[in-house]
Amino acid sequence: xxxxxxxxxxxxxxxxxxxxxxxxxxGLAKLSPDDPDATLDWMPDKQMFVMVQGYTTEARDTCRFxxxxxxxxxxxxxxxxxxxxxxxxxxxxxxxxFDPDRDLAFFKTPDAPCTRLILRPGDFAVFFPEDAHMPKxxxxxxxxLRKAVVKVDISLFADPLCLDLPV
Numbered sequence: 001x002x003x004x005x006x007x008x009x010x011x012x013x014x015x016x017x018x019x020x021x022x023x024x025x026x027g028l029a030k031l032s033p034d035d036p037d038a039t040l041d042w043m044p045d046k047q048m049f050v051m052v053q054g055y056t057t058e059a060r061d062t063c064r065f066x067x068x069x070x071x072x073x074x075x076x077x078x079x080x081x082x083x084x085x086x087x088x089x090x091x092x093x094x095x096x097x098f099d100p101d102r103d104l105a106f107f108k109t110p111d112a113p114c115t116r117l118i119l120r121p122g123d124f125a126v127f128f129p130e131d132a133h134m135p136k137x138x139x140x141x142x143x144x145l146r147k148a149v150v151k152v153d154i155s156l157f158a159d160p161l162c163l164d165l166p167v
Contacts, residue, residue, distance in 0.1 A: 018156075018157055020048065020152060020156045020157065023042065023043075023048070024042070024048065024074055024150045024152060027042055027050060027150070028050075028074070028076045028124065028148060028150065031050075031052060031076070031078060031148050032078065033078040033079035033121075033146040035052050035078075035146075036052070037052055037053050037054060038051075038052050039051050039052075040052070042150075043156075046151075046153065047152075047153040047155070047156055048150065048151065048152050048153065048156065049150070049151050050148050050149065050150045050151070051148070051149045051151070052078075052146075052147075052148050053146075053147055053148075053149070054144060054145065054146045054147070055136065055144070055145065055147075056142050056143065056144050056145075057080075057081075057082045057083075057136055057137060057138035057139070057142050057143055057144075057145060058136050058137065058138060058142055059137075059138060059142070060083075060085075060109075060134075060137050060138075061109075063109075063134050063135070063136045063137050064095065064106045064107070064109070064134060065085070065087065065092055065095075065106065065107040065108070065109060065132045065133065065134045066104060066105065066106055066107070066132065066133060066134070067089045067104075067105050067107065067127075067129060067130075067131070067132040067133070068103045068104060068105075068127075068129055068151075069098065069100075069103060069105075069129050070103045070129075070153060070154060070155075071103055071129075071151040071152060071153055071154065072126060072127065072128055072129070072151075072152040072154060073126070073127040073133070073149055073150070073151065073152075074124055074125075074126050074149070074150040074152065075119065075124060075125050075127070075133075075135065075147065075148075075149050076119075076123070076124040076147065076148045076149070076150070077119040077120055077121050077122065077123050077124070077145065077146075077147055078121065078145075078146035078147055078148060079121055079145060079146040080121070080143055080144055080145025080146060080147075081118055081119060081120045081121075081139050081143070081145065082118070082119055082135060082136060082137060082138070082139065082145055082147075083116050083117070083118055083137035083138070083139055084116070084117055084118075084119060084125060084133055084134065084135045084137065085114040085115065085116050085133070085134040085137060086114060086115045086116075086117070086127070086131055086132065086133050086134075087107075087110060087114045087115070087132050088130060088131070088132065089107070089129070089130050089131070089132045090130070091110065092107035092108065092110060092132050093107060093108045093110075094106070094107055094108075095107050095108045107132055109134070114134075116137075118139060119147075129154065
């Protein structure tokens with residue numbers, strides 16, 4: 001599952017044909033729900049790494065929208081399920097200043113409806129820097145899950161991919 005904007009077709013072609021994409025998906029295929037929580041470097045200098053994690057989903061009103069500038073997220077469900085809401089960064093109001101050390105900004109949850117998707121085992125979603133996302137939302141009742149989040153440094157891709165990303 002790939003989530004992006006139809007106004008960026010060059011990004012789709014670059015991403016899907018790039019060896020970094022292949023490397024990330026091959027790495028995800030080797031993970032198991034039994035793998036312990038860990039951060040694994042898949043490339044030097046934090047250009048690509050994966051965070052394997054488990055947590056319990058929560059009520060929507062306790063979750064937060066987040067976005068990144070340096071990294072593309074590939075969120076892959078190993079076990080369990082969760083709702084992730086998505087909204088364009090430019091449509092949201094910042095809740096905290098951008099933290100460059102953590103490559104992370106939080107945003108207020110808008111009153112307007114957002115796009116929602118449900119990740120189930122084997123599903124993955126790709127979030128670019130312009131895609132704010134709110135993970136951890138319960139599907140019905142709070143439930144445990146196992147998930148892997150690959151962080152892919154945008155500098156790994158060709159310049160045309162990076163030209164229109166927010167600074």
